[in-house]
Amino acid sequence: MLLSLLHIAIIAPFLFALVIPFFYKKIPSIHTGWFVLILPTVIFIYLLTFIPTISRGETVTQLLPWVPSLGINFDIHLDGLALLFSLLISGIGVLVILYSIYYLDKNKESLHNFYFYLMMFMGAMLGVVLSGNLMVLYVFWELTSLSSALLIGYWYDREKSRYGSLKSMLVTVSGGFSMLAGFSLLYVITGTFTITEIIAQVDTVAASGLFIPTMILVLLGAFTKSAQFPFHIWLPDAMEAPTPVSAYLHSATMVKAGIYLVARLSPVFSGSSEWFWIVSGFGLFTLLWGSFNAVRQTDLKSILAYSTISQLGMIMSMLGLGSAAAFYGYEAGYTAATVAAVFHLINHSTFKGSLFMVAGIVDHETGTRDIRKLGGLMTFMPITFTISIIGAFSMAGIYPFNGFLSKEMFLESMVEATHITSLNMASLGFIFPLVAWIASVFTFIYSMILVFKTFTGNYQPEKLDKKPHEAPIGMLIPPIILVGLVVIFGFFPNILAHSIIEPAVQSIYPYGLTGVEHFDVHISPWHGFTPALFMTVSIVAVGVLMYLTLTKWQKIYTFLRLHQKDPVNYIYDGIVKRVVPVAKRVTKVPETGLLRDYLAYMYIFLIVAVVFTLYHFGGFAIETANVAEIPIYVWVIVAVIAAAALLIPFLKNRVTAIIATSFVGFLVALLFVMFRAPDLALTQLLVETVTTALFLLCFYHLPELRNEKSKPTFKWTNVIISIGVGVLVTTMALSSLALKSKKGFESIANYFLENAHDFAGGDNVVNVILVDFRGMDTMFEILVLGIAALGIVALIKLKLNGKEDINEK
Amino acid sequence: MEILIALLIGVLFSVATYLLLTKSLLRIVLGTVLLSHGAHLLILTMGGLGQGAAPLLGQEAGSYTDPLPQALILTAIVISFGMTALLLVLTYRTYKAHQTDDLDQLRGRLDE
Amino acid sequence: MKNNVSLHTMTRIAVFIILSFAIYLLLAGHNNPGGGFIGALMTASAVVLLYISFDLKTIKNVLEFYFPYFIGTGLIIAIGTGISSMIFGYPFLTQFFTHAHLPILGDVELTTALVFDIGVYIVVVGVTLLIITTIAEDDV
Structure with a gap:
């Protein structure tokens, strides 16, 4: 029942987010980032301690019931895959926050917003990867979409930021909704939201008629999040976010949530050819589309965005391939593809993170990210140049960096794919290595553009806002650490193999291949003269050639009409342009802005709902059996109250209306006296006195009552609704009284009457109930009163100099 | 007795609803006051009227009226006092800020 | 306002009567009509x-x-009365009472509920007077 430390690791960023504004306001002399840095560091170190356990092939599970009746539990399931992702989230988080301390000026930027959103994202992302329950995963999933949109719109005064923010929100949240529908279908099929239990029922899922819809709905969520074609369009616009955010959310972590979901649910769906073709097909096309489009970009971050899209497509296609190979008994292909996917996932985070940071440094030091203005920065920024060359070469797949290894494995598995005999692969299998080869050539080209257009060539100082110089050391440390990892993983890939990659691959296929309990991952740069090696060599050769002749063939983009914007954007913009006005019109019909209309809806609904219920259950009744004789003075008082009340709507003078209302109040107090309620009578009298005093105090400030000039229909609908409500309340009262005497309910008041004296030592039962039996009610009541009083003070004392008035703009 | 009071409650609710549906802010405040009177009487009536003595055990009567509705209403009266005061101040602040108490002119529009 | 001597004199006397009655209502609340709300x-x-x-x-x-x-x-x-009962291991807001013999006053019933009611009394007095004075001061 208790929260485990892993639960706290998820919740802590959210709680920490709440105190960030205090750090920002109270300690402005120290950059808020330094405080924020502590938490991810602690979480990262804590997560590192799990490596020995997880690498033994064990999983850590912490259960916490939340809504057990609906099968929604805040369970934590930490296995190899979850550990890999959570280490990435916290580890890259530390570096990105360190980087952001130098990137964001503490005097100019609203850091409290920035770090608040960032912590919110980190907690949500950890929640996504650590949840063992689909519903909880969904909640955190949407929280990452939300924080991402907030971070993209961080500079909300810029038109482009707002556009990008809205776009990412619309795309990822609609994907999230369909994912929710998919999860619900899974619940319908299996009766559980717990991932491990769903996996245990693979056969039930596969046999279900809902299999294909479920799969497509879930994949929509994964594809929108991981920017797969055609949902990739939000990612380039997300580059409006500050660069640390791009490095963190939009390359290293959040966009990989879709990959995570596909990997996590692979055991459930991967037995079908549809899964393989959809995941691999969209992955491959995204790989091609992203790398092809990256070459035409002129903005450093846009190049990186399209590059991220293409790399995500690459990982996706490998996951699809791995699943197919696994379930059709082709072990070599399965191991190669899935290991390559996991390995490339890690490598991508390292080199892409460092490249984003380099782009940020260039932007920060020169004032532009446009490669047409940049050039020759090598002499000004030697360290940045070195970082970028390592990052870009790794991305291009050049020895000896880690990108080479995973690229090689990728190509190898693509070649292996042609050996699968089922799934139409015999005839269509050649597509895999072909697409992989073409995309790799383009990857090579844009990697070169990234480095050489920025750092070599002609230095053009007249086009730059600032005189470039090397970045501060704090900004350089995070990318240096990342490229350090690029080099280390390049030379010693096997430090990852047993500790991280193996358990991660194991958890993608918990039941593994038939008969294989444990498999060994060994990564080596030299495999002999394999087809993959020849492919790499030819990629570099063709890539160099095409890079040198870039200006000659780049016209093809103009020819294909790709030079302005991604064609998918026309569809998105078209939809938004048409849907928004329609949505506004539809909203305007019920939302008139007039309070009276909203009240009218509620009353009409109330009348319909209650009348239907009473009619449906035969509840109408009236009890006339033992009608006691009513004393004449009660008749008189009731008649006077009714008359005074009915008079109020017709009064045109405010004083008369106020006095008539008070009059009703005093007579109600008299009724309380008659009904043996001395406490009520006293309270009502005093309250009425004070209220009348209040009304009269406010009198000078109050408006005159006007003769309402409104259409007869308006007035008569009001009259009809009012009479309806009155009749309804009376009927309800009479019916329940009749029910009470028919069924002979025992009043619960007897308990209070019998025990007031003995338990509470009081004879005034009403007061005993107030202060003793139901003391909690009273306590909250005085709290509410206190809040109301403070609200009144605020209303009167807080003068905003007319700023509260929207009409006086 | 209960039937008579139930009818009175109906009248109070009708008038209160009508006042709430008007466009004048002051009438709306008066409407909420009447609505709470109606609600208090409704709760009291549901507990049964006029059977036995006031719920003061010192009287040592044979039977007492139901104390629970009375306790609930006592809380409700005080709360509705706070609410009335808040609404009243809100009304006159709105009137001062916008120079009108007509809800039709105070309505928020979708385009803003 | 005009200096109305008779009104002032009457008020001085009336206020004392009302205030002492209010205190009586507060203290008597547990056994007779009255209590924190009414007293306040x-x-x-x-x-x-x-x-x-x-x-x-x-x-x-x-x-x-x-x-x-x-x-x-x-x-x-x-x-505080609610929490103090928690300190002794009872649920929040459990009330206690006892009879004590005090000099002069004789047999007196002491209840923690009275302390609670005094809290209610102070809040309601504060709320009511805060509202009224704030509105009255707003003459602008």
């Missing part, structure tokens, strides 16, 4: 009477209270 409203109406017959400034000089403190103090007393 009675107290408030006494002060309102003062405001009406004298002017606001005069009374403010005599009663230099800052009413928001009343709300806070009352809430702390009310919640």
Whole structure:
């Protein structure tokens, strides 16, 4: 029942987010980032301690019931895959926050917003990867979409930021909704939201008629999040976010949530050819589309965005391939593809993170990210140049960096794919290595553009806002650490193999291949003269050639009409342009802005709902059996109250209306006296006195009552609704009284009457109930009163100099 | 007795609803006051009227009226006092800020 | 406002009667009609009477209270009685009572509920007077 430390690791960023504004306001002399840095560091170190356990092939599970009746539990399931992702989230988080301390000026930027959103994202992302329950995963999933949109719109005064923010929100949240529908279908099929239990029922899922819809709905969520074609369009616009955010959310972590979901649910769906073709097909096309489009970009971050899209497509296609190979008994292909996917996932985070940071440094030091203005920065920024060359070469797949290894494995598995005999692969299998080869050539080209257009060539100082110089050391440390990892993983890939990659691959296929309990991952740069090696060599050769002749063939983009914007954007913009006005019109019909209309809806609904219920259950009744004789003075008082009340709507003078209302109040107090309620009578009298005093105090400030000039229909609908409500309340009262005497309910008041004296030592039962039996009610009541009083003070004392008035703009 | 009071409650609710549906802010405040009177009487009536003595055990009567509705209403009266005061101040602040108490002119529009 | 001698004299006497009755209602609440709410409203109406017959400034000089403190103090007393029962291992807001023989007063019933009710009393007095004085001061 208790929260485990892993639960706290998820919740802590959210709680920490709440105190960030205090750090920002109270300690402005120290950059808020330094405080924020502590938490991810602690979480990262804590997560590192799990490596020995997880690498033994064990999983850590912490259960916490939340809504057990609906099968929604805040369970934590930490296995190899979850550990890999959570280490990435916290580890890259530390570096990105360190980087952001130098990137964001503490005097100019609203850091409290920035770090608040960032912590919110980190907690949500950890929640996504650590949840063992689909519903909880969904909640955190949407929280990452939300924080991402907030971070993209961080500079909300810029038109482009707002556009990008809205776009990412619309795309990822609609994907999230369909994912929710998919999860619900899974619940319908299996009766559980717990991932491990769903996996245990693979056969039930596969046999279900809902299999294909479920799969497509879930994949929509994964594809929108991981920017797969055609949902990739939000990612380039997300580059409006500050660069640390791009490095963190939009390359290293959040966009990989879709990959995570596909990997996590692979055991459930991967037995079908549809899964393989959809995941691999969209992955491959995204790989091609992203790398092809990256070459035409002129903005450093846009190049990186399209590059991220293409790399995500690459990982996706490998996951699809791995699943197919696994379930059709082709072990070599399965191991190669899935290991390559996991390995490339890690490598991508390292080199892409460092490249984003380099782009940020260039932007920060020169004032532009446009490669047409940049050039020759090598002499000004030697360290940045070195970082970028390592990052870009790794991305291009050049020895000896880690990108080479995973690229090689990728190509190898693509070649292996042609050996699968089922799934139409015999005839269509050649597509895999072909697409992989073409995309790799383009990857090579844009990697070169990234480095050489920025750092070599002609230095053009007249086009730059600032005189470039090397970045501060704090900004350089995070990318240096990342490229350090690029080099280390390049030379010693096997430090990852047993500790991280193996358990991660194991958890993608918990039941593994038939008969294989444990498999060994060994990564080596030299495999002999394999087809993959020849492919790499030819990629570099063709890539160099095409890079040198870039200006000659780049016209093809103009020819294909790709030079302005991604064609998918026309569809998105078209939809938004048409849907928004329609949505506004539809909203305007019920939302008139007039309070009276909203009240009218509620009353009409109330009348319909209650009348239907009473009619449906035969509840109408009236009890006339033992009608006691009513004393004449009660008749008189009731008649006077009714008359005074009915008079109020017709009064045109405010004083008369106020006095008539008070009059009703005093007579109600008299009724309380008659009904043996001395406490009520006293309270009502005093309250009425004070209220009348209040009304009269406010009198000078109050408006005159006007003769309402409104259409007869308006007035008569009001009259009809009012009479309806009155009749309804009376009927309800009479019916329940009749029910009470028919069924002979025992009043619960007897308990209070019998025990007031003995338990509470009081004879005034009403007061005993107030202060003793139901003391909690009273306590909250005085709290509410206190809040109301403070609200009144605020209303009167807080003068905003007319700023509260929207009409006086 | 209960039937008579139930009818009175109906009248109070009708008038209160009508006042709430008007466009004048002051009438709306008066409407909420009447609505709470109606609600208090409704709760009291549901507990049964006029059977036995006031719920003061010192009287040592044979039977007492139901104390629970009375306790609930006592809380409700005080709360509705706070609410009335808040609404009243809100009304006159709105009137001062916008120079009108007509809800039709105070309505928020979708385009803003 | 005109200096109305007879009104002022009457008010002085009436306020004392009302206030002492208010205290009686507060203390008697457990066994007879009355209690924190009623006592507080009675107290408030006494002060309102003062405001009406004298002017606001005069009374403010005599009663230099800052009413928001009343709300806070009352809430702390009310919640405090609840928490103190928790300290002794009982559920929140469990009330106790005992009979004690005090000199002069004789057999007196002491209840923690009375402390709670005093908290309620202070809050309601604070709320009512805060509302009224704030509105009355807003002459602009």
